[in-house]
Amino acid sequence: MSSPAAVKVIGAFDSPFSHRAEAALRLKGVPYELILEDLRNKSELLLTHNPVHKKVPVLLHGDRPAICESLVIVEYVDEAFQGPLLMPADTLARAAARFWASFMDKECGESMWMALWTDGEAQAAAARETKTNLTLIEGQLPVGKRFFGGDAIGYLDIALGWIAHWMRVFVEISGARLLTEEEHPVLCRWAREYTADETVRQCLPDRDRVIAALTPRKELYISIAKAMAAQR
Known part of the structure; x- marks a missing residue:
């Protein structure tokens, strides 16, 4: 090490x-x-x-x-480095964690961006796809455990951490409703657990400061999302 x-x-x-x-x-x-x-x-x-x-x-x-x-x-x-393992010890579990992290950044990330920043049928279709993807991700939480990593935060929790903090910021700026207690109660519970963790909190940026920084970029986000939708 x-x-x-x-x-x-x-x-x-x-x-x-x-x-x-x-x-x-x-x-x-x-x-x-x-x-x-x-x-x-x-x-x-x-x-x-x-x-x-x-x-x-x-x-x-x-x-x-x-x-x-x-x-x-x-x-x-x-x-x-030494310290608590972030990746699962089991080879198959490590492969699964990498898969879902990649799924979040690629398939889910693209649909989520369009659901946040487009409008009309493009937005509705992207929102449906995003909610389906979030349901798939929610299903990866081990039953009875606080985190995707089990009893402690691990690799997949870190990979999905932006759902817990940044998605709420983007939702406030855009006005879209994607992650709700009614549709994804387990994922919402995980999000609260993740952002409440004492160690994680130390490197989470202040929510109001992030909103202030990202709100002026809204038009840029909309243009990027429209370009993505046009390529589909």
């Missing part, structure tokens, strides 16, 4: 993907320095260490090559 010395995260305060990297480090008990990035005016540090996607988060660990992409970072942190 590696030393936690000289661990840095290049991130953005309102990014759910940066949160993944921070949550993994905190849950493993690894001290780190957070370098906040202005994504509208990207620094040379970010562009040097993530020249491919030019996005946050980026993990810097001593003099090793930079590690990019949030879920890759979570797995690296789990393997590189």
Whole structure:
């Protein structure tokens, strides 16, 4: 296992993907320095260490090559440092966790974005698809357990963490209704458990501050969603 010395995260305060990297480090008990990035005016540090996607988060660990992409970072942190395991110990369970994390970011993420920011039939169709996908994800919660990781927060909880915090922000800005107690009570209960966790709370950005930061981008989000809908 590696030393936690000289661990840095290049991130953005309102990014759910940066949160993944921070949550993994905190849950493993690894001290780190957070370098906040202005994504509208990207620094040379970010562009040097993530020249491919030019996005946050980026993990810097001593003099090793930079590690990019949030879920890759979570797995690296789990393997590189001592502390509670984030990935399941069972091989099949690890594969399943990776599958559902990918499903969330790709299939569910796309439909959810269109459900939030389009209108008319496109919005209605995307909302139906999103709710179906959320039901599938809800079904992965182990019966009688607080988290997808069981009794403690694990890899899949971190991967889905933006549902718990950022979805509520986006819903408030957009006015869409996607995750409700009536339709997904178990997932809503999990969301409360996740955001109430003492360790996770330390790297969750203030909700009102996130709303203030993201609201001016609403028109941009709408244009992106419409472009996505047109490609379907």
